Amino acid sequence: MRVKAFVRAGLTAIGRVALLGLLSPPVKLALFILSVVSLVSTVAGVGLVLAPLVAMLVRAYADVHRRAARDWSWVEIPRPYRELPAGAFLGNPRRWWWLVRDPATWRDLLWLLAGAPAGLLLGIAGPVLLVYGLHGVLAMPVLIAAAGDSYGYGVTWPIEDTLDMLSVPPQGALVTAGALYAGPWLLWALAHFDRALLGPTRGAALARRVDRLTETRTQVVDAQAAELRRIERDLHDGAQARIVSLGMSLGMAEDLVTRDPAAAQALIAEARQASGLALAELRHLVRGIHPPVLAERGLDGGLRALALTLPIPVTVEVDLGGRPDAPVESAAYFAVAEALTNVVKHAHASTAWVWLSHFGGALAIIVGDDGTGGATLSGGSGLAGVARRLEAFDGSLRVDSPSGGPTVLTMELPCVLSSPRTSPSSATG
CATH class of the missing domain: 3.30.565.10 (Histidine kinase-like ATPase, C-terminal domain)
Known part of the structure; x- marks a missing residue:
């Protein structure tokens, strides 16, 4: 079962990195050329509409790689793009200015240009190693089937004598296993390459974190205020009301203890029951703040x-x-x-x-x-x-x-x- 899982994981990873690496170069180069043309065409006014449209395509394609990195390699790549200002509709110069001022726009262009050869290299590495290894593994059966022929089979695995013929299949098996083992790492390397260019810069990440902490601090303050109101309401409607009733019952019992001991005893019993309920409500309230079992x-x-x-x-x-x-x-x-x-x-x-x-x-x-x-x-x-x-x-x-x-x-x-x-x-x- 472990061997099957190893083979399945390796083949899946090789297939995925080949899909991303081999299909992305033409798409990236086409998007890069479109991006450059759309930005240059701004001189003629066409780029005010064309550049934002091409940028939307680039970002959508980058999001595909972000999802692939997250789902296939567990590598999170946050979207670093600035928020679109109000009123910056398509064709408005403000939208074009917002686009060119965003550092993530230029990092996307760098990713398109540098990612094409990098993706191609990583995409072909896994399949080439796998095919090369399988070629060696199958050398022995092919040579036996072609008995009497020269040892010219070794186009990629040179075979000159019987010793070479016997040693090639084990070597091919090792290369095949190495290719299967390297598959997930190639996919991981591609995901980290994408994160280096598609993720936010250190400065942008710090700015986003400050904004996030500011937002969460406001949420925490609001949540704490709401929690305090809940505690006050629970105390007022629950334990406090029972304690007030307890005091009234004890006061009446004090007045009746000499005149009507039986009635006083009933009031005391009622007060004891009220104290138990108040204590239970206080325990429930405290458990909601910090459970004792947790401490x-x-x-x-x-x-x-x-x-x-x-x-x-x-x-x-x-x-x-x-x-x-x-x-x-x-x-x-x-x-x-x-x-x-x-x-x-x-x-x-x-x-x-x-x-x-x-x-x-x-x-x-x-x-x-x-x-x-x-x-x-x-x-x-x-x-x-x-x-x-x-x-x-x-x-x-x-x-x-x-x-x-x-x-x-x-x-x-x-x-x-x-x-x-x-x-x-x-x-x-």
């Missing part, structure tokens, strides 16, 4: 305890060498909780799973289910709230949910881990 047992114990409360089986795998800071830990816990709540409410799934690990300076969380799929960040399913919660910590959420399922949510939270902490509860859990 005691960390993410591992907290997520496992959460999984036990759900009506479907949930597999939890946690591989952490320490604990993140409390705010990050809480954000990760509630993000997983919201994701699993969506699974129960909307996915129609029979099982779900949670995988959590730490590498590359970030907490990586994957939540998946075998449901019907179709989850989006804009469908009102609560995932937008999860994304906002993660963005407050400079994290990210990726949704992979094709129609028919399965759904896989990939979350990342930049953080560092402290040394593992132990407690009596975590030691026994």
